[in-house]
Amino acid sequence: MSKKDRMSGNEAVAYAIRQVNPDVMPAFPITPSTEIPQLVSTYIANGEMDTEFIPVESEHSSMSAAVGAEAAGARSMTATSSCGLAFMWEELLVAASNRLPIVLTLVNRTLSGPININCDHSDGMGARDTGWIQIYAENNQEAYDNYIQAFPIAEDKRVHLPVMVCQDGFITSHAVQNILLEDDKDVKEFVGEYHPEEFLLNPGKPVAVGPYAVSNYSMEAKYNQEAAMIRSREVIKEVAARFREKFGRGFDFFEEYRCEDADYIMLIMGSAAGTAKQAADDLRDKGMKVGVLKLRVFRPFPAEEIAAALSKCKAVAVMDRCESYNGHGGPLASEVPAALFMNKVYTEVVNYVYGLAGRDFTTETAAGIFEELEDVVENKKQVRQCTYVGLRSKEGQ
Amino acid sequence: MNSKNIEIRWHGRGGQGAKTAALLLADVCFKTGAYVQGFPEYGPERMGAPITAFNRISDREIRVHSNIYTPDLVVVVDETLLHSVDVTSGLKEDGAIIINTDKTPDEIRPLLNGFLGRVYTVDARKISVDALGKYFPNSPMLAAAVAVSNVMEKDDFIREMRTSYEHKFAKKPEVIDGNMKALTDTFEALESQLGM
Incomplete structure (x- = not known):
């Protein structure tokens, strides 16, 4: 059953992360998304979740670590904002082209300059052609709901693409508002367990991740990546419909x-x-x-x-x-x-x-x-x- | 003032707890079943710099995400801001302002750019020092905001705040009674101004 509560957008996403309990979360703090890894670390320290949290030295490393973990077969995610996303740019492309269903919760903040910590969409829009699915939220509720839907979309066999779930920095990330929270059991059931078909730590079926592709093959890889993006349309609609049926709210596109x-x-x-x-x-x-x-x-x-x-x-x-x-x-x-x-x-x-x-x-x-x-x-x-x-x-x- | 659709703007200085007070007000109003919004305006954060925080309290879902420009109530946590910030900007004529000062409303009114609405003053320093032995203006100013705005009944507020403090100060219960006293003392101090 849903529970009425009040929390900020960052708190709502951290709450959803606890419920999903992904395998690995590398992260580096940056305003205004810092609270998310901070709250997740607290949940872990309190024994409320057992995600492997990796405090890395930069966002370049956080996405690299997420790529490595996801390729190994672990459900992985990270959080960032603004220049942090810009610093991940190279790895964003690596994640998408290797078809790794990583989830990134982006708290939108402007890119420099002038240096400024407040909201606009220049960070997310700067990454619009990196091959990530992007979903934007109006409020804390949608930030929570979209995060929960991100995993079933990303991990669907028809998709295998990373998903960026975005909310507006400070405007929703730091504003306390009413929210409906779902039971841990219902959220876990909705998201489901992650069973990757191909992954590095599978000696029974060895695969290479991220090898060089000569021109004879590279273009097909890119075509298939775009084909997956096209197929993600039906998956996004299916997941939204399933979410509406289970929790009674939400939209498609x-x-x-x-x-x-x-x-x-x-x-x-x-x-x-x-x-x-x-x-x-x-x-x-x-x-x-x-x-x-x-x-x-x-x-x-x-x-x-x-x-x-x-x-x-x-x-x-x-x-x-x-x-x-x-x-x-x-x-x-x-x-x-x-x-x-x-x-x-x-x-x-x-x-x-x-x-x-x-x-x-x-x-x-x-x-x-x-x-x-x-x-x-x-x-x-x-x-x-x-x-x-x-x-x-x-x-x- | 329509108690079921009210907009509040807080003025304070970084470190005084105006943001915390706004978030606490959202929290306590939520417990009465209201739709709430509590958020600060972020800029270059530094101790002592003027900061603004906001509340919307409504019986309907709140969808607006902008700052508040025509508040029903303004709460000034630091009296010295009256000289540098236009605290009554956009304040509705039938609205109210509460100022943390040891002066009376009549003494303060000349500093309010011709504002003709209701003016209340609370000596949060005295109340806080008497109750807690230290100067934390946000508990008295929170109580004053509730008393003036009528967003909830006093008894509900006191009950919910005790629960809230018991949770917040679980590791230092000795400050709970002092904070509760600061709240009730503020209500008492405002009685004559509110004509109760």
Whole structure:
């Protein structure tokens, strides 16, 4: 039975880690994810779990150790943020290409510089093409739920890919909120035991992990990796359905909030989606038909489903909590319009970069965006297609 | 003030426990069945620097994750902040502010940028030193926040806080009674201001 509790996002993930009790967890502390290995270490010291915790000397080493442990046949995970993830970058690719179902809990924080500890998605987005499945959470509850679902997705025979479960640094990681926690037994049952088919510590079936691949074979390996990413779509949906059936909550690729008859939809990820939903309710009360599409799964990118969900509205605000420095908007500004165009959905799109390095995103900001979309459609207001919201001044002074 | 959908902003200095007080308030309100949110604003952390923490307490699920700009209640844990931080910024006209000071509300009001709403003062230093022998302002300020905001009944608050302290101070039970006294003394000290 579910238990009502209150805890921060970091506490919620640590609680889930205790319940899953993975075999190995190498980690190196970095704000704002430090509490996760800290709390896990406490659980281990108190005898509440028996994960092999490896205090490594850097994130480069934590992911290397996770790669080694997972290849050996152990269920492995780690936690990090920001520059810690950047420092793992090389090993992220090694983990994914060796098809190692490692789970990484990422507490999103901006990348330097200026040096800053607060939230944006530049760390996760920087790793978007490393071959990891990426799932983003709106709140502590989803951070908890997504972590539990990560293992059955990653370890499924059709997938064999690592999964990054993300939550917003400080905004959810350090905010105490209500949460429903599930019984240890139910969580363990849901996640199941890990029985890898091929692993290094199996003398009966020797395998090589990470050998050199000549050009004659390398491209096929990459093709198969992409094929696994495509297959992960059905597995993510199955696991979400099983989670809903067992625990009564959750979404597949995204949540459609009041989108069915919406003229204007905001596509957004993470904690700001909650704020956007409140703004949508406020505007609905005033008669404006608006909705929020909260993207939960960013990798694999659910292009067809997004295009279908946005096919009937008049305009979409695509919200990026990350700058790509490409002169043409953030990561979602590239991927969402491509998804629309390739599925022959020709709706108006405005891309807003928001919330960088912890810049606050309020209901007023969200409401202003919905109103601007209406202005664009109804009054042909000219706006930059890729713009910023929440700057101190228009010139960014 | 609608006691079932209330936004509180805490102003303190790093190390004084304003963040802890906000988290304790979320904790104790949760026990009455409320939806709660308690979170600090993080910046370059250093002892003595101004910090802000926030609470939302509601009878409905809380989805907003922004800071609080138009609070119903402001709690100032350190009086010296009145000279450097605009503590009444956005504070609702029918809202309230509580300040840790040995001055009276009338003496403090001129420092509040023309705020016309309710002003309460609590001498948390005196209460804390009398009850605990040391200066920990967060217990008195937490009690004051509950007394002024009415987020929960006093008796429920006292009962839940005892449980909470018994858990928190399991290894130094000698401070439990002192902290409980700081809470009840604060309620008593505020009685005349609250017209109880």
